[in-house]
Amino acid sequence: MGRGARSLMVDTSKKAVILLSGGLDSATVLAMAQADGYDCYTLGFDYGQRHDSELRAALRVVAAQGTHEHKVIRLNLDAIGGSALTDGDIQVPEEATSDGEIPVTYVPARNTVFLSIALGYAEVIGANHLFIGANAVDYSGYPDCRPEFIQAFERLANVATKAGVEGAGIHIHAPLMTMTKGDIVTVGTALGVDYGLTITCYQADDHGGACGRCEACRLRKAGFEDAGIADPTKYS
């Protein structure tokens, strides 16, 4: 499915699982993996997040960019709580977090959990590559958005699985790690990503309208400004 131009370039021996949230970053990661010829299997998560309009955004991105298969895993991370994104009693802040402080929107061990499930999916389909939109520039307060985390997960993946122990190994790609939001928007735009389909806001309304005030909205808005590209975001 998806655009024909892309499918001509796919190398089916290069299977990859892409974590696809429906946000700006992961849509860009998907486009980058596709440009590199990976046969992309996308994985979304319904984890009790406030912003479940991003799940619908992920489906729009899949339809527009085309992937081999898209799966959605449901898991009730809200049962353990601890984050403004899954706990209705914790408010999403509209001010920037102080440098080095872990924001209340951090979901405990989220990237570890998502990569683990992606690893299981990779084992089932025989993929050796996982892609994640982790970024150490904008999310400096999140421990699981740093290069050390990606390296430690890759080491784990290679002892945890048959592919790691006996096969060609598991490779974790975090191509956005050191890019600014402006860089990301620039690269994605060049690759044809339609950012109007994506949702970044932590508290988007039911129609996908962004609040324009939360930290995620402000970072995204500044990214388009830095890139000198018109912001296609629909604000509520």
Place this chain on the structure above:
Amino acid sequence: MGRGARSLMVDTSKKAVILLSGGLDSATVLAMAQADGYDCYTLGFDYGQRHDSELRAALRVVAAQGTHEHKVIRLNLDAIGGSALTDGDIQVPEEATSDGEIPVTYVPARNTVFLSIALGYAEVIGANHLFIGANAVDYSGYPDCRPEFIQAFERLANVATKAGVEGAGIHIHAPLMTMTKGDIVTVGTALGVDYGLTITCYQADDHGGACGRCEACRLRKAGFEDAGIADPTKYS
């Protein structure tokens, strides 16, 4: 809740998350952690497994042994398939797997996924210890039941979390790792575990009756024989 004798010994500064499946191994791990004075928070998973009677068994173990809190995480690992335990089209084998071969009952990346979610729960409650019933003796074909896996996960946990980066660190305990099933039954019995409450069978019936034929049943049965302890298992 639970038995008074235990609660006298709990050290609330030693919080631990215990993966509790409702099987023989994890009930033993819980008893061992309790005997060591840990304040135990148990975590079960409803992951589309065939043997969901083990979820009810976990509740019986919690009631009998007593834990601070028990949470159940639902996640549809069956959406990615790849295992006889979650895929109705793959039959549970009744013969032993050849040495070194990964059995079809292996659930891709299951221990990685479960430990990741346990890590998130540990972050929320401020626990520095995770306990898992991984065993390299009986499950030699499972890559994620080896000491190397536990060590790699511990390294990951210490870069993935605030507790690891800034705090007292995260410690992963796999106390059954090198024990035979007979040793496990012996230790658990000495600690007062009521194995009649637990379910090990991969295909137990709706009333919790074990098949007596699958690999899990055969290992369990042999464990009681080796320990010289009467087998309290209810067979269907």
